[in-house]
Amino acid sequence: MxxxxxxxxxxxxxxxxxxTSVMAVATTRMKPLITLFSLxxxxxxxxxxxxxxxxxxxxxxxxxxxxxxxxxxxMPRMLLYIMGKIHVDKEVDLSIGIPGSLLASGFMIFVSxxxxxxxISTMETVExxxxxxxxxxxxxxxxxxxxxxxAITETxxxxxxENGLFLGAxxxxxxxxxxxxxxxxxxxxxxxxxxxxxxNRINKSFNSVDTSFLRRLKE
Amino acid sequence: xxxxxxxxxAAMVASSLLCIAxxxxxxxxxxxxxxxxLLLALCLNLCVPVLGGEVVDDGVFWMDPLSAVFMxxxxxxxxxxxxxxxxxxxxxAEEGVVSRRENGVYYSLLIVFISVMMLTFTxxxxxxxxxxxxxxxxxxxxxxxxxxRDESTExxxxxxxxxxxxxxxxxxxxxxxxxxxxxxxxxxxxxDWPALMEHASELDPNMMRMAMVLIIVGxxxxxxxxxxxTWLPDAHSQAPSPISGLLSxxxxxxxxxxxxxxxxxxxxxxxxxxxxxxxxxxFLSLGAAAFFIITxxxxxxxLAYSSIENxxxxxxxxxxxxxxxxxxxxLQMTAHSVTKPILFFSAGxxxxxxxxxxxxxxxxxxxxxxxxxxxxxxxxxxxxxxxPFSVFVGELSLMLGALDxxxxxxxxxxxxxxxxxxxxxxRNVFPMLSGEPPEYARDLRGFSRTAPLVILIVATxxxxxxxxxxxxxxxxxAASSVTGVFP
Numbered sequence: 290m291x292x293x294x295x296x297x298x299x300x301x302x303x304x305x306x307x308x309t310s311v312m313a314v315a316t317t318r319m320k321p322l323i324t325l326f327s328l329x330x331x332x333x334x335x336x337x338x339x340x341x342x343x344x345x346x347x348x349x350x351x352x353x354x355x356x357x358x359x360x361x362x363x364m365p366r367m368l369l370y371i372m373g374k375i376h377v378d379k380e381v382d383l384s385i386g387i388p389g390s391l392l393a394s395g396f397m398i399f400v401s402x403x404x405x406x407x408x409i410s411t412m413e414t415v416e417x418x419x420x421x422x423x424x425x426x427x428x429x430x431x432x433x434x435x436x437x438x439x440a441i442t443e444t445x446x447x448x449x450x451e452n453g454l455f456l457g458a459x460x461x462x463x464x465x466x467x468x469x470x471x472x473x474x475x476x477x478x479x480x481x482x483x484x485x486x487x488x489n490r491i492n493k494s495f496n497s498v499d500t501s502f503l504r505r506l507k508e
Numbered sequence: 509x510x511x512x513x514x515x516x517x518a519a520m521v522a523s524s525l526l527c528i529a530x531x532x533x534x535x536x537x538x539x540x541x542x543x544x545x546l547l548l549a550l551c552l553n554l555c556v557p558v559l560g561g562e563v564v565d566d567g568v569f570w571m572d573p574l575s576a577v578f579m580x581x582x583x584x585x586x587x588x589x590x591x592x593x594x595x596x597x598x599x600x601a602e603e604g605v606v607s608r609r610e611n612g613v614y615y616s617l618l619i620v621f622i623s624v625m626m627l628t629f630t631x632x633x634x635x636x637x638x639x640x641x642x643x644x645x646x647x648x649x650x651x652x653x654x655x656x657r658d659e660s661t662e663x664x665x666x667x668x669x670x671x672x673x674x675x676x677x678x679x680x681x682x683x684x685x686x687x688x689x690x691x692x693x694x695x696x697x698x699x700d701w702p703a704l705m706e707h708a709s710e711l712d713p714n715m716m717r718m719a720m721v722l723i724i725v726g727x728x729x730x731x732x733x734x735x736x737x738t739w740l741p742d743a744h745s746q747a748p749s750p751i752s753g754l755l756s757x758x759x760x761x762x763x764x765x766x767x768x769x770x771x772x773x774x775x776x777x778x779x780x781x782x783x784x785x786x787x788x789x790x791f792l793s794l795g796a797a798a799f800f801i802i803t804x805x806x807x808x809x810x811l812a813y814s815s816i817e818n819x820x821x822x823x824x825x826x827x828x829x830x831x832x833x834x835x836x837x838x839l840q841m842t843a844h845s846v847t848k849p850i851l852f853f854s855a856g857x858x859x860x861x862x863x864x865x866x867x868x869x870x871x872x873x874x875x876x877x878x879x880x881x882x883x884x885x886x887x888x889x890x891x892x893x894x895x896p897f898s899v900f901v902g903e904l905s906l907m908l909g910a911l912d913x914x915x916x917x918x919x920x921x922x923x924x925x926x927x928x929x930x931x932x933x934x935r936n937v938f939p940m941l942s943g944e945p946p947e948y949a950r951d952l953r954g955f956s957r958t959a960p961l962v963i964l965i966v967a968t969x970x971x972x973x974x975x976x977x978x979x980x981x982x983x984x985x986a987a988s989s990v991t992g993v994f995p
Contacts, residue, residue, distance in 0.1 A: 404718065407714050408714050408715055408718060423680075424680075427676070427677070427680065431673065434669070434673065440665070443669055447669065447672055447673065447676070450673065450676050451676055454676055454679055454680050454683070457680060457683055458683045461683055461684070461686075461687040462683055462686045462687045462690070
């Protein structure tokens with residue numbers, strides 16, 4: 290019985306993460322977008338906690354704590370700070386509209402389930418939908434990066450991709466050896482710092498972090 | 509054996525700290541190349557026995573001939589690039605383009621960049637290899653965006669965003685590899701390459717297939733495979749020329765190394781799967797690059813596309829997948845690594861003298877700067893595969909490898925595309941050499957401007973003309989360690 294409840298909770302967290310991803314695609318304002326990202330990270334931390342509790346692998350607790358500290362608290366604050374500092378426009382700049390983006394993310398989810406089908410048929414129930422969902426979150430993150438024009442939205446897309454990746458890592462492998470998790474978080478952290486610096490510099494050069502101004506380098 | 513690795517790592521740390529500590533502009537530009545020469549010497553000391561077939565096996569460290577080939581190339585190109593930096597960045601510092609602080613930052617980042625690339629090849633766990641490849645991106649982003657111009661910032665932005673996406677996708681692939689080892693390999697060693705290779709045939713094949721697709725696409729973004737290559741021409745054209753040479757000659761190899769290790773495992777488990785993907789990406793990259801080389805107007809962008817072309821050729825070699833073809837691909841990689849910096853460095857000389865990268869505005873190089881013109885001509889002939897240079901030997905053995913496995917169509921297609929590349933490069937480069945130079949064009953001389961070019965030309969000639977028996981043995985050993993089958 291306990292097993293069943295935890296399996297359902299794992300699934301619930303994964304689905305909630307996917308839901309926040311889809312909502313992020315439908316968001317037109319910057320601040321709610323950042324809130325959605327930290328909400329997604331809360332669900333990721335919850336997922337990590339449940340898996341750590343049921344599998345008894347204590348190193349996943351560390352992953353859970355790191356997620357809470359870095360992705361729920363530090364990174365959203367940092368993004369808000371950058372936004373405030375460079376007076377970025379409050380609107381998300383879209384290159385395809387909301388209905389189009391939602392349709393595309395629906396398609397991504399479909400594709401993920403299609404790809405994951407041959408893999409999950411041999412797996413235990415707990416992991417079943419997590420692989421497909423993590424793939425969906427990664428693809429939707431990629432979609433966001435491709436269709437949003439601001440440097441900050443590109444960054445959030447990348448961070449959401451990472452969330453999808455960690456969901457996969459926790460559910461599929463019950464957390465890879467700890468070194469990888471810490472390394473990955475370290476990597477993300479440094480990437481965000483660099484991206485912050487560049488967002489600053491792009492702002493200096495173009496008076497806006499709209500990356501559609503980044504179209505000088507051509508053939 | 510392990511003492512050598514520890515000494516090398518200690519030397520890396522010490523020279524990085526030294527380069528950060530030295531404040532004087534002139535001093536650091538001499539200290540840093542000296543440090544990288546030291547690293548090259550230590551690396552030779554470490555790698556030569558490994559290339560002969562001795563495997564370093566000690567805790568986190570693990571090296572076989574394949575890692576040694578990659579590492580030696582990084583150390584060698586790293587040294588010539590640092591020496592050339594002394595001339596290139598030195599001139600910009602004198603002209604006031606680069607401040608004293610930026611000068612110090614440049615050399616510190618350069619030595620850290622070279623060290624990180626070398627370390628990537630020394631470790632046992634593929635997770636740490638992944639981390640190394642990720643770290644090279646972070647360090648080199650600052651080198652790509654070194655100038656505070658708008659275009660450099662844009663190039664660096666594209667570079668870090670696209671490569672981060674690639675690295676993320678590759679890590680997802682690694683997760684799947686890990687998942688496929690559950691129940692086969694003890695989880696603490698699941699991503700250790702020797703363990704993966706040993707148990708390759710017992711892994712979950714479905715999981716491994718999906719992992720391979722993700723790994724080739726993810727790391728392939730950083731190798732510069734078409735259509736994920738879009739960051740590459742921007743980064744190569746906007747970075748300072750010594751960095752462009754380093755990126756093209758060895759950074760792309762680092763990501764290729766990541767693919768190769770898993771390629772070996774996948775080929776044991778599922779022959780023909782990974783190699784088909786490589787073959788497709790190889791021809792796509794070769795074809796697209798041939799088209800862009802003909803149409804490019806910017807000198808360094810053209811050279812960047814030539815790197816994509818060469819990475820395509822190397823991928824085709826692994827795509828064919830026979831031992832002969834794999835050895836040929838490694839030979840081609842070595843040849844590309846020692847030849848491409850000739851072009852980037854001589855292009856750097858031309859660009860500093862003419863103040864433009866636009867090829868139509870550069871004329872009369874052979875009169876204004878004879879040595880650079882000669883190097884540019886030699887480099888162009890070498891990279892398009894004229895005998896007696898090393899790329900010719902690499903391409904020839906690649907064709908032989910393809911014919912050997914009955915893939916005549918691949919040979920025909922490759923030859924046709926290479927002919928287009930030849931025509932494009934010749935059409936773009938040779939007009940720059942002739943004609944009347946503008947008055948402002950001046951010759952740039954100096955030991956650290958000439959010596960790197962001479963060293964590289966001698967190296968590519970030596971590899972092409974007298975392929976020493978030991979060198980071909982080394983390449984053969986490295987090829988055997990890709991597939992894990994030793995003859």
